Amino acid sequence: MACEPQVHPGVAGPLPTSSSGWGTLPAASPSPPGWGQELHNGQVLTVLRIDNTCAPISFDLGVAEEQLQTWGIQVPADQYRSLAESALLEPQVRRYIIYNSRPMRLAFAVVFYVVVWANIYSTSQMFALGNHWAGVLLVTLAAVSLTLMLLLVFERHQRKANTNTDLRLAAANGALLRHRVLLGVTDTVEGCQSVIQLWFVYFDLENCVQFLSDHVQEMKTNQESLLRSRLSQLCVVMETGVSPVTAEGPENLEDAPLLPSSPCPQETPLMQTELHQLVPEAEPEEMARQLLAVFGGYYIRLLVTSQLPQEGRTRHTDSPRVPCPCQLIEAHILATGCCPFLAR
Numbered sequence: 001m002a003c004e005p006q007v008h009p010g011v012a013g014p015l016p017t018s019s020s021g022w023g024t025l026p027a028a029s030p031s032p033p034g035w036g037q038e039l040h041n042g043q044v045l046t047v048l049r050i051d052n053t054c055a056p057i058s059f060d061l062g063v064a065e066e067q068l069q070t071w072g073i074q075v076p077a078d079q080y081r082s083l084a085e086s087a088l089l090e091p092q093v094r095r096y097i098i099y100n101s102r103p104m105r106l107a108f109a110v111v112f113y114v115v116v117w118a119n120i121y122s123t124s125q126m127f128a129l130g131n132h133w134a135g136v137l138l139v140t141l142a143a144v145s146l147t148l149m150l151l152l153v154f155e156r157h158q159r160k161a162n163t164n165t166d167l168r169l170a171a172a173n174g175a176l177l178r179h180r181v182l183l184g185v186t187d188t189v190e191g192c193q194s195v196i197q198l199w200f201v202y203f204d205l206e207n208c209v210q211f212l213s214d215h216v217q218e219m220k221t222n223q224e225s226l227l228r229s230r231l232s233q234l235c236v237v238m239e240t241g242v243s244p245v246t247a248e249g250p251e252n253l254e255d256a257p258l259l260p261s262s263p264c265p266q267e268t269p270l271m272q273t274e275l276h277q278l279v280p281e282a283e284p285e286e287m288a289r290q291l292l293a294v295f296g297g298y299y300i301r302l303l304v305t306s307q308l309p310q311e312g313r314t315r316h317t318d319s320p321r322v323p324c325p326c327q328l329i330e331a332h333i334l335a336t337g338c339c340p341f342l343a344r
């Protein structure tokens with residue numbers, strides 16, 4: 001059956017950025033990959049690949065943990081497994097990833113172009129313009145223009161889709177920070193198959209935590225309104241269930257519906273939406289760790305896809321022009337002015 005799930009654990013190949021060995025794995029050797037070798041910030045430890053099919057799927061995280069152990073990293077499974085799997089493998093999340101993949105968007109665009117071209121052409125026939133070559137050219141130009149506009153809308157939507165999947169890893173990254181591992185997710189298409197890739201990247205974030213902690217403390221002292229303004233934008237809308245038993249009913253009988261909405265009102269789930277602040281007010285160090293957890297997935301996705309902005313100097317990585325997480329957060333999340341928040 002084509003829907004049979006397939007898991008492809010393995011060690012990642014070289015990253016697109018191959019600058020001075022940073023971001024790449026050491027060359028293959030008969031000994032285990034991490035044997036006697038020093039790890040560098042930003043080094044890919046392993047990547048799990050899984051076909052995004054219609055069947056229930058799961059990451060083979062045990063294989064990843066074995067790979068991490070060869071690097072000398074022990075990650076307690078119970079601290080992150082359920083967080084990572086629930087973040088990425090729920091059916092609605094996988095459908096979301098498929099519908100926002102580039103081939104799917106291109107397919108929509110092609111269908112849209114054909115339909116628009118046919119509609120405009122048939123309309124132009126009513127005005128006796130369709131048979132002339134200039135008329136056909138105008139129809140084609142109009143259809144191309146509308147299709148390009150659609151692609152721009154898709155591109156804008158794609159950024160939000162990436163942001164959503166990145167932020168879903170915040171809880172798992174919060175648990176993995178202390179083990180010097182960050183998770184990131186990317187999706188790709190191989191043949192006609194959507195593939196989810198879960199990246200495990202080494203990062204010792206203590207220096208970043210220290211820098212961000214000092215920076216937040218300084219902002220609290222000198223730029224408190226700016227800090228509040230920036231953090232207030234880091235919110236997600238959450239839908240939570242409310243027990244019908246505890247939910248408040250109408251205050252008087254006049255407001256009550258004449259008929260029950262369902263035969264079993266006790267089983268009807270009541271949902272409420274609430275705004276959840278991703279980085280709540282706390283001690284500077286705690287806020288720094290939360291910032292790194294929230295944007296860890298975003299950083300890793302940009303890192304492994306070579307989309308990180310180039311910096312003049314790096315702070316806590318070994319690559320000369322690649323920013324570390326605290327640089328990215330300082331410049332693109334907490335800085336003054338209009339920053340393209342998560343615009344990649």
Ligand SMILES: [Zn+2]
Pocket residue numbers: 207208211315316324325326327
């Ligand atoms: Zn840093």
